Amino acid sequence: MGKLVSALTALTVMCAASLGGAEDAVVRLSGDVLIRDDGGMVEVVIPLSAPVPWKVWLAGEPPRLVVEVGGVDLGELPEVDSQSIVTIVSERNGPKASQIIAYLREPLLVDTAEMITSEDGSAQLILSLAPATGAEFQEAAKPLDVTVEPPVKTRPVVGIDPGHGGRDPGADAAGQSEADLMLEFALKLRVDLEATGVFDVVLTREADVFVPLDARLSLARAADVDVFISLHADRLDIDTGQASGITVYTLATQAGAAADDRQSQRNGADDILKGVDLSGAGDQVARALMALQRQDTDPRAAALSATLVRAFEASGLTVNSRPERQGEFAVLKAADIPSALIELGFLSSKDDLERLTSEKWKSEAALAIRDGLLQWHQEDTLLGQALRK
Ligand SMILES: [Zn+2]
Structure with missing residues (x-):
């Protein structure tokens, strides 16, 4: 039973690695909650239209399993036919916490729990429950009530978003x-940033998997990131004579950025230009709040962009002839997070390709971003403190 108890303890921590619940989009159950029950192990499968932050714990009196799944719109759950579970009900515990509560007929412990994301952007939370004695259940159910609090954040969190992945390989050149x-x-940049002792780092993907654009933002929000950096190296098929060197994009604020927009439309994947749906259409209050938030975030993002470009130049790296630009990139649209998209170079440029595949160049570029972020963070903190006084 030692294995079960330790597996359970691990589950009490917020599962930050799972993708976050978008405030922008409503996540729903995409089918019935399945319970596979053969009198021994019990498997519970919760199908969702998109991945969300989640946690699982046991509670006593009456014995129940509580599954919290972000702000999922659960609706009413159908009756279950199970030897081990009496009934499952849904409960809304605030806007960001929906719960599925399974009342247990007999003591069960959580053996494993994982959220699996599919290529189409949907997800499944799969729980495996194992039979236990009443004493084991009580022990597992007791301490959990005090450990449900989210972890305390000690450092600013940098969200790093490696562009593309899975069925969307992005641009390519020379294999x-x-x-x-x-x-x-x-991955290299994460090591450099964590080594500063100043930042924690969260990646929107850590493998060659497809992650939808809005899920990247949801993840950033769920991980409470303080600054968001998206990394790309696209192709420009039309040679404008400008398509080499590092470029830093921030979100285009107004129509004045139309020219930049044309530039960004050539950046390979079309879907990066699709806007993230704000909260429900016609929700004017939400839009007004977003606009207010933008007044704070936009200048911070502009400072981020300028500081990054200065850091690249100070490191002697080749920047684009117009290194600071604006674009309508979906991954830059979090109104509350200063965000920048760095085109590290263009794979359509022979010189850039050489640089992008050089270990020495990559190390220098990662260190320049680290230095830029350190500088920006220091100034941003000072400015924030001055403004609050
Ligand atoms: Zn790209």
Whole structure:
């Protein structure tokens, strides 16, 4: 039973690695909650339209399993036919916490629990429950009530978003895919950032998997990131004479960015240009709040972009002839998180391809981003404190 208890303890921690519940989109059950029950192990499968942050715990009196799944719109759950579970009900515990509560007929412990994301962006939370004695259940159900609180954040969190992945490899050149290059670069950058002792780092993907654009933002929000950096190296098929060197994009604020927009439309994947749906259409209050939030975030993002470009230049790295630009990139649309998209180079440029595949260049570029982020964070903190006074 030692294994079961330790597996359970691990589950009491917020599962930050799972993707976050978008405030922007409603996540729903995409089918019935399945319970597979053969009198021994019990498997519970919760199908969702998108991944969300989740946690699982046991509670006593009456014995029950509580599954919290972000802000999922659960609706009413159908009756279950199970030897081990009497009934399952849904409960809304605030806007961001929906619960599925399974009342247990007999003591069960959580053996494993994982959220699996499918290629189409949907997800399944799969729980495996094992029979236990009453004493074991009580022990497992007791301490959990005090450990449900989210972990305390000690450092600012940098969200790093390696572009593309899975069925969307992004640009390619000489057998190198943009998705692979960006993932490798992101993993390197994470090591450099964590080594500062100043930042914690969260990646939107850590493998060659497809992650929808809005899920990348949801993840950033669920991990409470303070700054968000998306990494790309696209192709420009039309040679404008500008398609080499590092470019840093921030979100286009107004129509004045139309020219930049045309530029960003050539960046390989079309879907990066699709806007994230704000909260329900016609919700004017939400939009007004977003606009207010933007007044705070936009100048911070502009400072981030300028500081990053200065850091690249200070490191002697080749930047684009117009290194700071604006674009309508979906991954930059979190109104509350200063965000930048770095085109580390263009795979359509021979010089850039050489740089992007050079270990020395990659190390220098990662260190330059680290230095830029350190500088920006320091100034941003000072400015924030001055403004609050
Ligand atoms: Zn890209």
